[in-house]
Amino acid sequence: MWWLAGLAALLLFAFPYAERTRNASERPRLLQGMALVDTGSLAIDGPGARGLATGPDVARDPLRGRLYPNKPPGAGLVAAAAYAGARGLAAATGEPLTLRRYTWWARLLAGVLPTLLLCGWLARRFAPELGARRMWLALGLYALATPAFAYAHLLYGHQLTACLLTLGAALVVDGCRADRPLRAALGGGLAGAAVGVEYSAAFAGPALAVFVLSWARRGRWRAAVGALVGAAGPLTLLGLYHASVYGGPLRTGYHHVIDPTFAAKHGEGFLGLVAPSWAAFHTHLLASEGGLLWWAPLAPLALAGLWDMSRGTGDSALRSHARVQLAMFLALVLACASLNFEGGWRVGPRYLVAVLPALALGWGRALAWVSEHPLRVGLFVALMTWSLVINGLAGDLWPHLDLTNIHQPVSEVLLPLWRAGRTPYTPAGVGITGALIAGLLGLLILLRPGPRAAAIAAGLGVAAGLGLVAATALFAPHPRGAANLAYIERVWEPPPDGAAVSAILEPLSR
Numbered sequence: 268m269w270w271l272a273g274l275a276a277l278l279l280f281a282f283p284y285a286e287r288t289r290n291a292s293e294r295p296r297l298l299q300g301m302a303l304v305d306t307g308s309l310a311i312d313g314p315g316a317r318g319l320a321t322g323p324d325v326a327r328d329p330l331r332g333r334l335y336p337n338k339p340p341g342a343g344l345v346a347a348a349a350y351a352g353a354r355g356l357a358a359a360t361g362e363p364l365t366l367r368r369y370t371w372w373a374r375l376l377a378g379v380l381p382t383l384l385l386c387g388w389l390a391r392r393f394a395p396e397l398g399a400r401r402m403w404l405a406l407g408l409y410a411l412a413t414p415a416f417a418y419a420h421l422l423y424g425h426q427l428t429a430c431l432l433t434l435g436a437a438l439v440v441d442g443c444r445a446d447r448p449l450r451a452a453l454g455g456g457l458a459g460a461a462v463g464v465e466y467s468a469a470f471a472g473p474a475l476a477v478f479v480l481s482w483a484r485r486g487r488w489r490a491a492v493g494a495l496v497g498a499a500g501p502l503t504l505l506g507l508y509h510a511s512v513y514g515g516p517l518r519t520g521y522h523h524v525i526d527p528t529f530a531a532k533h534g535e536g537f538l539g540l541v542a543p544s545w546a547a548f549h550t551h552l553l554a555s556e557g558g559l560l561w562w563a564p565l566a567p568l569a570l571a572g573l574w575d576m577s578r579g580t581g582d583s584a585l586r587s588h589a590r591v592q593l594a595m596f597l598a599l600v601l602a603c604a605s606l607n608f609e610g611g612w613r614v615g616p617r618y619l620v621a622v623l624p625a626l627a628l629g630w631g632r633a634l635a636w637v638s639e640h641p642l643r644v645g646l647f648v649a650l651m652t653w654s655l656v657i658n659g660l661a662g663d664l665w666p667h668l669d670l671t672n673i674h675q676p677v678s679e680v681l682l683p684l685w686r687a688g689r690t691p692y693t694p695a696g697v698g699i700t701g702a703l704i705a706g707l708l709g710l711l712i713l714l715r716p717g718p719r720a721a722a723i724a725a726g727l728g729v730a731a732g733l734g735l736v737a738a739t740a741l742f743a744p745h746p747r748g749a750a751n752l753a754y755i756e757r758v759w760e761p762p763p764d765g766a767a768v769s770a771i772l773e774p775l776s777r
Contacts, residue, residue: 270403271387273709274410278379278419280702281663282371282692286769287758288667290612291322293422295336297366297373300346304354305775309343309512310335314775319366323529326520328512335512337520337529339505341464342377342424349373354774365769367760370422378419381430386410388434389627396585397631404713405569405630411706412654413563414615415623417662424464425620431461432468433624436475436595439494440587443482448493451479455497463505466519467618470602472498474594478587532608543604551603551616555742556670562615562658564650569626570596572633589632592625612669614661639717645724645731648714652732655707660685663699665755672751675742682739683752692761 295311302308302315310333311321326337336343349372357364386406394402409415418425438454441447458475461468475494483491506516513523521539524530532539552559559566573596576589599622610617637643660681661668668676690698707729716725745751760767 270407270709270713271383271390273705274386274407275379275383277411277702277706278382278416279375280693281420281699282374283420283662283664283666284367284370284692285667285755285758285760286367286767289320289322290421290667291324292612293370293373294320294322295325296338296342296346296422296424297350297370299336299340299343300348300350300373301369301772303343303347304351308333309340309508317770317772317775319770323524323526325525326513326523327525329523330512330514333512334525335520337524338424339463339466339519340508341460342422342427345377345427346373346422349376354772363771363773365771367766367769369772373422374420377422377424378426381427382410382415382419385426385430385433385624386627389437389624392437393585393588393628393631400713400715401634402627402631404634404710405627407706407710407713408565408630408651408654409624409627411710412565412651412658413623413626414617414620414658414661416658417614417666418617418620420662420666423617425617428461428465428468428621429624431457431464432471432595432621433592435459435461436471436591437588439475439479440591441584443479443487443490443494444584444587446487446490448489450493451490452493452497455494456500457497459498459501461621463501465621466521467599467602468621470598471595471622474591474598477594478591535607539607540602540605541607543601547606548604550609551606551619552600555675556673557610557613557615557617557668557676559616559619563623563626563654565630565647565654566626568633568636568647569629572629572631572636573625576629576632585632588628592622592628596622596625609670612667614658614666614668634714637714639721641720641724644714644716644721645728648711648716648725648728649731649735651710652707652729653735655710656703656732656736657681659699659703659706663702664689664691669751672745672747674745674748675739677736678739678742679744679748680752680755682736684755687756689756689759690761692766696761 298311298316298319298321299309302311306315308315312334321334324337325334327334350369353369353372354364390402390406415426435454435457439451439458442451442454479491479494509518510516513519535541555561573589573593576585577593579586599619603616603618637647657677664684665680668680673679688698690696711725716722
């Protein structure tokens with residue numbers, strides 16, 4: 268519980284918010300939450316919008332001409348719960364509800380809390396088999412040193428999807444192995460609900476279905492039926508939403524987007540999913556702007572750990588979990604390599620965030636290989652330091668990276684903001700440097716380098732990792748990089764004279 272509390276403190280320490288950015292992925296979900304509570308409708312135009320711009324991530328209902336988020340409604344439902352709670356608290360205290368305060372609550376329920384729930388559950392489930400210290404180090408790496416940290420600060424739905432999909436898959440695996448239908452049904456329901464938050468979670472479905480069917484052939488048919496029935500519930504509700512809004516259960520918001528550029532992209536192949544290409548593979552895995560190997564360079568170590576577990580002798584539960592998690596991860600990688608669009612504003616490969624928890628399980632096994640070997644410790648700590656610093660800077664300072672005019676986000680955006688002393692909304696306006704140091708020290712304590720040589724190697728690894736961060740300045744900046752940074756500084760919150768003015772959200776009458 269102490270480690271979970273420390274993780275919560277680091278996730279909640281900073282609130283990076285700038286109202287004038289009009290984050291296109293967050294705004295329609297926020298509007299949908301308000302509209303549902305105040306008007307009883309999921310449409311985000313009309314009175315429910317309160318004059319706020321919807322942004323480009325919206326679709327038009329072909330039946331009535333109303334506007335909706337072009338994404339599934341799951342995150343909007345969570346936003347509605349956040350709005351209702353924030354509005355009730357504001358009424359109790361006599362303070363007006365602002366868009367900034369509502370955004371904080373929505374990010375709390377859809378980002379921070381799912382991350383903490385996921386980490387706590389994974390620790391409880393796998394620590395007995397992999398070791399408590401190793402598992403918490405693996406979870407610390409996942410939550411602080413991957414893009415999961417940035418998306419825990421946003422209402423993108425990625426962390427909510429990751430929580431639902433990972434917990435659902437794990438419950439299905441355990442439920443089928445033990446032939447416990449209710450557990451399998453709960454797992455199927457959670458995994459199905461993940462698709463109601465992000466359509467991309469559906470690409471993980473075949474891997475889970477293969478596992479369920481393979482265990483049904485072993486006689487676990489009750490659990491298999493439970494998993495299928497559980498998944499059918501939220502998927503049926505999602506189909507009914509599509510039918511009500513877009514005229515058919517398989518018609519999605521992506522079929523009816525109003526932005527011409529988005530419409531052209533989604534019109535190719537299956538909603539933008541085309542044949543795998545090297546360009547897409549490079550964008551999501553290798554590119555210095557947003558590739559996985561830049562934002563989580565220890566991912567190959569985790570995948571090696573998953574592969575090792577999946578090849579284990581006997582018929583252990585760990586082997587089943589590793590196989591399912593590895594298959595889901597690879598399925599999403601294949602899907603990303605087949606997309607004809609990059610992902611807009613993002614920190615790292617945002618479409619892989621739903622399956623990043625698989626890395627935590629892989630690290631839980633692979634950390635045993637780091638052991639006390641000085642060279643391995645030094646290399647591991649160097650990459651860990653790099654990952655924690657760049658993801659910490661992005662998540663705490665500016666998780667709205669628009670890579671259109673950026674070659675290297677660390678050197679062109681994050682380090683300049685940090686050097687200028689830019690501070691988001693934090694307790695008493697304290698800078699984020701202390702939080703980064705606390706996170707790094709926590710991971711080093713869990714690593715426990717051991718003998719003197721390994722401890723020295725760890726120290727050198729920290730220095731090397733910081734050197735790698737500084738070395739990003741060697742990248743040639745984008746020609747419009749300075750203008751992009753100037754825009755960020757222009758909309759930055761809070762300004763030097765305190766909190767900025769935020770739009771007041773008066774309740775509407777139905």
